[in-house]
Amino acid sequence: xxxxxxxxxxxxxxxxxxxxxxxxxxxxxxxxxWFDNVPLVKQPRxxxxxxxxxxxxxxxxxxFQIWQNYxxxxxxxxxxxxxxxxxxxxxxxxxxxxxxxxxxxxxYLLSTLLFFFLLTIREGYRTLSMLLISLATGFGIVVAFxxxxxxxxxxxxxxxxxxxxxxxxxxxxx
Amino acid sequence: xxxxxxxxxxxxxWDVWVAILIGxxxxxxxxxxxxxxxxxxxxxxxxxxxxxxxxxGITVLLGIYGSAMYGGAIPAILINTPGTPVNALTTYDGxxxxxxxxxxxxxxxxxxxxxxxxxxxxxxxxxxxxLIAKVAPLFGSRDILMAALLGLVLxxxxxxxxxxxxxxxxxxxxxxxxVGMESVKYTKRFTFDQSWLLSGFDLITVLLGLFAVxxxxxLLTGNDKKVPMPSLKGGKHxxxxxxxxxxxxxxxxxxMGVIMGIIPGVGEFLAQFFSYNIARGISKKPERFGKGAPExxxxxxxxNNAVPAAAMIPLLALGIPGEALTAMMLxxxxxxxxxxxxxxxxxxxxxxxxxxxxxxxxxxxxxxxLLVATKSLLRIIQIPQRFLGITILGLSFVGVYxxxxxxxxxxxxxxxxxxGYVLKKLDLPIVPIILGMVLGTIMEQKFRAxxxxxxxxxxxxxxxxxxxxxxxxxxxxxxxxxxxxRQYKKKETN
Numbered sequence: 124x125x126x127x128x129x130x131x132x133x134x135x136x137x138x139x140x141x142x143x144x145x146x147x148x149x150x151x152x153x154x155x156x157w158f159d160n161v162p163l164v165k166q167p168r169x170x171x172x173x174x175x176x177x178x179x180x181x182x183x184x185x186x187f188q189i190w191q192n193y194x195x196x197x198x199x200x201x202x203x204x205x206x207x208x209x210x211x212x213x214x215x216x217x218x219x220x221x222x223x224x225x226x227x228x229x230x231y232l233l234s235t236l237l238f239f240f241l242l243t244i245r246e247g248y249r250t251l252s253m254l255l256i257s258l259a260t261g262f263g264i265v266v267a268f269x270x271x272x273x274x275x276x277x278x279x280x281x282x283x284x285x286x287x288x289x290x291x292x293x294x295x296x297x
Numbered sequence: 298x299x300x301x302x303x304x305x306x307x308x309x310x311w312d313v314w315v316a317i318l319i320g321x322x323x324x325x326x327x328x329x330x331x332x333x334x335x336x337x338x339x340x341x342x343x344x345x346x347x348x349x350x351x352x353x354g355i356t357v358l359l360g361i362y363g364s365a366m367y368g369g370a371i372p373a374i375l376i377n378t379p380g381t382p383v384n385a386l387t388t389y390d391g392x393x394x395x396x397x398x399x400x401x402x403x404x405x406x407x408x409x410x411x412x413x414x415x416x417x418x419x420x421x422x423x424x425x426x427x428l429i430a431k432v433a434p435l436f437g438s439r440d441i442l443m444a445a446l447l448g449l450v451l452x453x454x455x456x457x458x459x460x461x462x463x464x465x466x467x468x469x470x471x472x473x474x475x476v477g478m479e480s481v482k483y484t485k486r487f488t489f490d491q492s493w494l495l496s497g498f499d500l501i502t503v504l505l506g507l508f509a510v511x512x513x514x515x516l517l518t519g520n521d522k523k524v525p526m527p528s529l530k531g532g533k534h535x536x537x538x539x540x541x542x543x544x545x546x547x548x549x550x551x552x553m554g555v556i557m558g559i560i561p562g563v564g565e566f567l568a569q570f571f572s573y574n575i576a577r578g579i580s581k582k583p584e585r586f587g588k589g590a591p592e593x594x595x596x597x598x599x600x601n602n603a604v605p606a607a608a609m610i611p612l613l614a615l616g617i618p619g620e621a622l623t624a625m626m627l628x629x630x631x632x633x634x635x636x637x638x639x640x641x642x643x644x645x646x647x648x649x650x651x652x653x654x655x656x657x658x659x660x661x662x663x664x665x666x667l668l669v670a671t672k673s674l675l676r677i678i679q680i681p682q683r684f685l686g687i688t689i690l691g692l693s694f695v696g697v698y699x700x701x702x703x704x705x706x707x708x709x710x711x712x713x714x715x716x717g718y719v720l721k722k723l724d725l726p727i728v729p730i731i732l733g734m735v736l737g738t739i740m741e742q743k744f745r746a747x748x749x750x751x752x753x754x755x756x757x758x759x760x761x762x763x764x765x766x767x768x769x770x771x772x773x774x775x776x777x778x779x780x781x782x783r784q785y786k787k788k789e790t791n
Contacts, residue, residue, distance in 0.1 A: 132723050140465070147472070147487070156484040164748045167484045170741045174472035181465035188461055205722070212514035212718050216711045219510070219690055223698060223707040238691060246517065246683045253684070260688055264695065272345050274699040 129192035132205030137186040144179045151175065218242060230279025231269050232297035235261040270296040313655065316353045320360015321659040322666055327361060328368025329677050332516055332685055334381045335365035336508045339625045341689075341696040343501055351633035352648065356655045358629060362622050363415060363605045363656055364663040366565075370407035370598055371671065372678050375400055376524055383565040383601045386573055390586065390593030397589055401529045405536020408667050410547050410595040413540075414602035415660040417551035418558065422606050423653055430646065433614040433639040438747035439757050441638075443766040444617050445736040445743065448561030450770050452620075452732050454777040455563050463729045466720075470733020471740075473498045481745065493705045500628050500734060502697055502706050506713025507720075507727050508621070509693040514718045516686030524679050529672060539591050546576045550596045554603025561611045561619035565601040572600035606656055613637050613649055617739065621728045624735040 155168035163169060218238070225234040239261035243254060268274045278294040285293060327338045338361050346354030369380030374391030387407060394403035436444070449467055456463035476487045477497025488494040540547065550572035557568035576596035577586045586593050609626075611617045616637040618624035630637050641649060667674075697710040720727055750756065758767040 130723055132719075136719065136723055136725075150487065150489075154485075154487045154489065156482065158482065161482075162748065164745055165481055167479045167482050167486060170737075170744075171472060171475040171486050174468050174475060174737065177468035178465055178472060181461055181468060185461045185465055209715070209719050209722070211518045212715055215514055215517050215690065216715060219694070219711055220704075220707060222691075222694060223704055226694075226698070227702075235691060239687060242687045242690070243684070246687065248681070248684060257684070257687070261691065264688075264691055268345060268695045268699075273348065274345050274695060275348075275702060276695070276698060277702050 129189075129196040131197065131201035132209075133189045134193050134197060134202050135206045137182065137189045140182050141186055144175060144182050147175045148179060215242075218245075226279065227277045228280050230281050230293065230297060231276050232262070232265050232293070233279065233281070235265050265297060310352075312350070312353055313356055313651075316349075316356040317360055317655055317658050317662060320357040321364045321662045323357075324361035324364030324659075325368035325663055325666060326674070326677060328365030328380045328384075329371045329674050330368075330680060330685065331372050331376075331378045331380050331678070332512065332682055333689065334369075334512075335361050336621055336625075337512050337689060338365070339622060340501070340504045340508045341692045343504070343625055343629060344696050344699045346629055347632050347699075351629075351635055352651055352655075354629055354633065355626065355652065358626060359605075359652065359656060360659045362626070363602075363659050366598075366601050366605075367408065367411045367663050367667060368674070370411065370594075371404065371674060374403045374407060374594075375529075375675070376678060383569065384597075386569050386597040387594055390588070390590050390597075393587070393589035394591075394594070399589070402536040402539060402591075403594055404529065404671060406540050406591050406594045407598045408664060409537060409540040410550070410598035411602040412660060412664045413544075413547045414551045414554050414599035415606065415663075416657070417548070417599075418555045418603040418606035419653055419657050419660070421555045422610065422656075423650075425610065426642075426646075426649065426653075429610060429614045430642040433642045436615055436639055436762060437760065438743045439750070439760055440762040440766065441615055441617070442740055442743035442747060443757070443763040443770070444561065444611070444615055445740045447766050447770050447773075448611075448617055448619060448732065448736050449740075450773060451560060451563050452729055454773060455567055456726050456729070459726055460777070460781075462725050466726065466729040467733035470730035470735075471737030472733075473503065473730075474734045474737045475741070498709065498734075499700060499706065500624075500731075501700055502710045503713050503734065504621075504625060504731060505693050505696045506710040507717035507730060509689055509696065510710055510714025511717025511721055511727075513686045513689035513693060514714055515721055516682045516689065519682060519686075521681045521683055529675070540595065543592050543595050546579070546592045546595045547599045549575055549579075550599035551603045554600040555607040557600070558604035558607025558619070559610045561617050563619065565604045565620075568604050569597045569600040572596040606653075609652070609656075613641055613652075614639070618732065618735055621731045624731050627735060 151168065151172055155171055157166060157168050218241075222234055222238045225237070228234075229237070236258055239257045240254065243257035248254070248257070269276055282290050282293045284290075323338070324335065327333050327335060339358050342358060342361070346357060349357075365381050366383055369384035370387050370391065371380060373379040373384040373387040375395055377388050377392040377395075379385045379388055391403045391407065394400065453460055453463045453467055472487075474497070477495055478484070478488075479486055485495065550569075553572040553575065554565075554568045557563045557565075557571070573586075573593060573596045576592045577583045577590075580586065580590065580592050582590070605622075608619045608623050611619050612623045612627060614637075616627065618627045627637065635641065635645065635648070693710065693714075694707070697706050700706055717727055747757070758764045
């Protein structure tokens, strides 16, 4: 059996994966349909079942592999510490989702400038030059994608409060 | 001849040239920034190219794909940090040469080797096209099913020392591709009565989450490393003449890159691994490898740059992506209603030649750009990592939101971002998920499509092509298990 150097967190990961595949295995009869008098290959249940069974077999084998290594080199404290460290990025995910929520309201340009400016401060870059670079980067992204490449991003509700000519201009380009 | 002339018509358009220029120069810059890489860039740009003409969109992405590894060699050699993951092997000899004040020589060697690998693979591709055009239409459902299975088997066993987890993640990828409404009986699968799951997991959303958002999170939660401004000493000619001296290594490594690129699921890592070992085997001074051997840089760079063009072969001929980047390319083809497969070679061969010509010019432009602008590129290496994280997160928004302007897509993307973050922290592979998702879908379709001709399981492998591919699968698995068994025995003896 192959053994990889043990890395803290693997045990927690494999437990989560085992729980996940167990839920999927139990859900197969409720989340897929089986039709009488329909050939096996056309059964909607066949392919997901094949995938889940495959995933389960590999998960079980992987958990066995991890457990062997954990017994030799693992420590429960390191596992929990690593697990806690997985919560770190949630803060940034919240900022990201707030940004997504803000775009249809404040418009792409304003939201992006705010996102870049505040996140730059949050990351500890507080010199004037870094803040200006950050704003310029945000502005550049908006111009490149929305103004030039014309990607489909909903225009901000805030633009409706601008004078007519400006409103259309901002809706199209920013 | 008419086909080639017709392809020139596509290729000589000004907008194609702009796309080539943006893709190639952009690719080098992206490659030179450690922590970004072509996968992140392509995932972000993918939705933006949907509104473009197919040849333009694909050329931009192809430019990034084909040129990022050129740029990736710069930080690998100068600061011992590979710009893209596949430049890791270049650090062994490249950085050792930098420490010996031979940075300029190492960089020039890397450029010329990359160029040789790139051009060699395109020439191989052009010569093989007529053969592919003859063979590709012979592939039926069962053959494509077997080819996809081969891809999955190879992607699992090529993750040395991680095959079990790679297997699990392949099946995970295959599973998530089944979520939503299925297309035969129109029933829901694993939607848990959630309307937002009816359309399933979009490949782009998953890609952006696993590659771009996860990378942004890794950078944002990490620390900035102080990177001193690297200096380039010595002349360019020294490196070029060094390269000429080891031209055999460059050609052998390019061949290895082409072979490994064609085989789905293998990719750059194994190509350069084999090339490096061959180069060491034929070297008169093998003890220098890892301590600044020019052949080491040549082998690694020529091999990994030969892969992108070669990886287009299974993609274009059979619609089977061999790795994550070609899987991304596949989705661009689909969006533009260009279905890679035998039909592409029969009816749109001018398009295929147009792509080859673009790839050829991309390599030339990149080479000129690098010879002129390397010194300016050095500043890019110094961009603070956490600031890069902010930029990638901002760009990820464009990628995912432009798909459908959907908040739910962004939540899914963030979820996969966290999942990718955990995988990266644990040093577990991400590529098997993507290939499982793409190849799993293809396999399910072909499995169903081939049923009309199937009476028993043996019928899957009784065609010459499917039988041959099946034999390759059996051989590959046998070799893998034999190697694992031998290692196990060796450990027990020790």
